[in-house]
Amino acid sequence: MEFIQKKTADHAIEYFLLKAAEEGISLVWDRFEGQLPECGFCETGLSCRDCLQGPCISHPFRDSNKLGVCGKDKDILASQTLLRLVIKGTVASLDQLSDFTKGVESNKIKLKNKGKTDQLLKESKNLFQNGGVAIKKEFAKSMVQRWEENGILPEGIARDIFKASQKLEGGIAGFEENLLWAFKVSILAGMAQKLQGSLKKSVFGNTSPTTMEVNLGILKKETPNLLLYGSLSPVLKQKIAEAAEKKKVNVAGVCTDPYLPPYHFSPVTNYVSQEIPLMTGAVDLIVAGDQFVNPSLSHLANHYETPIIPAGGLNGEKDLEKLAKEIVEQAKKSFDFRRKIPRDIPEVKESAVMAFSPEDLDLKKMTDGLNKGKIKGIAILSGSNNVKFTQDRELATIAQEFLKNDILCISEGEASISLAKYGFLNPSRNDIELGKGLSDLLRSLGKDLPSVLDLGSSKNGGITDFLLNLAKAGKKEPGNYPVLACFAEASRSTEVAEALWMVAMGIPTYFWPSLPVAGSAKTMEALSHLCQEKFGSKLHVLTDKKMEPRIKANLMIKDLTGERGPRLSGHPWK
Numbered sequence: 001m002e003f004i005q006k007k008t009a010d011h012a013i014e015y016f017l018l019k020a021a022e023e024g025i026s027l028v029w030d031r032f033e034g035q036l037p038e039c040g041f042c043e044t045g046l047s048c049r050d051c052l053q054g055p056c057i058s059h060p061f062r063d064s065n066k067l068g069v070c071g072k073d074k075d076i077l078a079s080q081t082l083l084r085l086v087i088k089g090t091v092a093s094l095d096q097l098s099d100f101t102k103g104v105e106s107n108k109i110k111l112k113n114k115g116k117t118d119q120l121l122k123e124s125k126n127l128f129q130n131g132g133v134a135i136k137k138e139f140a141k142s143m144v145q146r147w148e149e150n151g152i153l154p155e156g157i158a159r160d161i162f163k164a165s166q167k168l169e170g171g172i173a174g175f176e177e178n179l180l181w182a183f184k185v186s187i188l189a190g191m192a193q194k195l196q197g198s199l200k201k202s203v204f205g206n207t208s209p210t211t212m213e214v215n216l217g218i219l220k221k222e223t224p225n226l227l228l229y230g231s232l233s234p235v236l237k238q239k240i241a242e243a244a245e246k247k248k249v250n251v252a253g254v255c256t257d258p259y260l261p262p263y264h265f266s267p268v269t270n271y272v273s274q275e276i277p278l279m280t281g282a283v284d285l286i287v288a289g290d291q292f293v294n295p296s297l298s299h300l301a302n303h304y305e306t307p308i309i310p311a312g313g314l315n316g317e318k319d320l321e322k323l324a325k326e327i328v329e330q331a332k333k334s335f336d337f338r339r340k341i342p343r344d345i346p347e348v349k350e351s352a353v354m355a356f357s358p359e360d361l362d363l364k365k366m367t368d369g370l371n372k373g374k375i376k377g378i379a380i381l382s383g384s385n386n387v388k389f390t391q392d393r394e395l396a397t398i399a400q401e402f403l404k405n406d407i408l409c410i411s412e413g414e415a416s417i418s419l420a421k422y423g424f425l426n427p428s429r430n431d432i433e434l435g436k437g438l439s440d441l442l443r444s445l446g447k448d449l450p451s452v453l454d455l456g457s458s459k460n461g462g463i464t465d466f467l468l469n470l471a472k473a474g475k476k477e478p479g480n481y482p483v484l485a486c487f488a489e490a491s492r493s494t495e496v497a498e499a500l501w502m503v504a505m506g507i508p509t510y511f512w513p514s515l516p517v518a519g520s521a522k523t524m525e526a527l528s529h530l531c532q533e534k535f536g537s538k539l540h541v542l543t544d545k546k547m548e549p550r551i552k553a554n555l556m557i558k559d560l561t562g563e564r565g566p567r568l569s570g571h572p573w574k
C-alpha cells in the first residue's frame with residue numbers, strides 16, 4: 001500500500017476485524033492487500049481484451065500513442081473502457097425492472113392501483129421497444145431536446161444496447177462518439193430506475209418516511225435471522241416478508257432496497273462489510289441476488305454453516321410464493337440446527353428515518369431557500385463503499401462539511417446506509433453540526449427531520465423524481481440551481497451509469513475513485529469540457545489518491561458557490 005489507511009470507520013466492524021485476524025479468516029481488506037499493487041494499465045483504461053488478437057495495452061506516459069493490434073489508440077481504449085462499464089451497469093438496472101415486471105405479471109400479488117400498474121407495465125415494454133413514450137414527457141422539453149440534438153435520446157433498450165455494444169466490437173467511431181454512446185445508455189438506466197420506482201408505488205402503495213434501525217445490533221439472538229442480500233425481485237421480497245411475519249422470523253437486508261410497504265428490511269451493514277454479519281454467528285439463512293453480492297460470501301457462509309439460497313438460477317423455482325414459504329421454513333430449520341453456534345451480536349445500532357419521497361418535501365421552500373441564499377446549494381450523496389477507502393469515512397466527512405456549510409444533503413441507496421450508521425438520518429441526534437441557514441430550512445420543512453434526507457434505494461429513481469420536482473417548483477431546470485452529485489466511495493458499474501445519468505440531467509458530478517479513463521488526456525478533457533458544452537455540467541474524475549475528504553468537500557463547495565478553486569478535473573493520470 002502506498003500509505004497507511006484505516007479499514008473502516010464503523011466500530012462494530014472493527015471489532016470483527018480483530019476477531020477475523022485471530023481466527024485466520026480472510027476478508028475483503030485482506031484480499032485487497034493481496035492484490036496490491038493493482039494493475040496500473042487497467043486503472044488507466046488503456047488495456048483491451050475485446051478480441052483474441054489481444055490483450056493489448058497502450059502506454060499512459062509516452063507521447064507516442066502505442067496502438068492495439070486492430071488500431072485502437074489511447075483515446076479509443078479509455079473511452080471504450082468507460083462505455084463497457086456503463087453498458088454493464090445499465091443492464092443491471094434493466095435486469096431489475098425485468099424481474100419486477102415479470103413478478104407483477106405473474107398475478108400472484110394484490111395490486112394497490114391496477115390501472116396505473118397496467119400503464120407502467122405498458123411503458124416498460126415501450127422503453128424496450130422504442131425508448132419510452134410517456135416517460136419522455138416527464139422530463140423538461142429543453143432537456144429532451146438536448147438529448148435529441150446530441151443523438152442520445154433513447155430509441156429502445158434492445159436497439160441502443162445492441163448498437164452501443166457494437167462500438168466495442170469494431171468500427172471507426174472516435175472517442176467522443178464512444179462517450180456519447182455511454183451517455184445514451186446511461187439515460188436508459190435512469191429511465192428504468194424511474195419506472196421501477198413508479199411501479200413499486202402502484203403495486204405496493206406510496207412510501208412514507210419510515211423509522212428503522214441500522215447496523216449489526218438489529219440481529220436477534222433468540223429468533224431466526226434471515227438476510228436478503230443484493231437486488232431481489234420486490235415481489236419475492238414481499239412474499240418472504242409475509243411468510244416470515246407468520247412464522248416469527250426476523251428478516252433484514254444487506255445492499256437491498258430496505259423499504260417495501262408495508263414491510264421494511266432493516267440494513268444490517270453496507271457493501272464493503274457484507275461478510276461481517278456472518279461472523280456474528282447469528283445469520284441463519286441468506287437469500288442472495290447477483291448485484292452487490294460478492295462471491296466470497298459463500299466461503300464464509302460455509303464456515304459458519306449458514307445456507308445460501310440464490311434468488312434466481314437456471315432451474316430455480318418460478319412460483320415466488322412457494323419459494324418464499326420454503327425459504328422461511330428453511331430459515332427456521334437452520335436456526336434450530338445452528339443452536340450450537342455461539343451468537344456474538346454487538347449492541348451497535350442507530351435509528352434512521354428513511355425513504356422520503358419528493359412529495360413528502362416542500363420543494364418550493366427549498367428553491368426559495370436557494371434563491372434567497374439561505375442555503376448555498378444541494379448535494380446529492382450517492383454510491384456504495386470501496387475497499388480503497390476507509391469504509392464510510394469519505395462519505396461521512398464530506399456530509400459533515402456540507403452540512404456545516406449550509407448545503408442541504410439528499411442521499412440515496414447505500415450512501416444512506418453509510419450515513420445512517422453515524423446518526424445523519426436520526427432526527428434526535430443533536431451532535432451533528434448544521435449551518436444556521438440549513439438548520440432553519442430543515443425546521444421549516446417539517447418536524448423532526450434528520451440532518452440528511454434519504455430518498456430510498458437508488459434503484460427506485462427517487463433522485464430523478466426529486467430533481468424533476470425541484471425543477472417544477474422553481475420553474476427552471478435542476479442544473480440551473482447550485483446542485484451537485486457526489487459519489488465519494490463508489491465501486492460498482494451501476495454507480496458509473498448513475499453518475500453519467502446525473503451529468504446528462506445537467507448535474508455536475510464528482511466521482512471517486514478515479515474512473516478508468518485517466519490514461520487518455522482527451523477523454524478526461526471531454527468528460528469535463530465536452531460534457532459542459534453538451535449538458536451544461538461536468539463529470540469530475542479526480543486522480544489524486546491521497547486527497548483528504550475534508551479537502552474534497554471544500555473544493556466541491558468552492559465549485560458549487562462559484563469561487564474559483566484549484567482546477568478539480570480534466571487532469572491526466574497522476
Ligand code: SF4
Pocket residue numbers: 048049050051052053054055056068069070071072
Ligand atoms: S479489440 Fe483491438 S485493442 Fe482490443 S484486444 Fe483486440 S486487437 Fe487488441
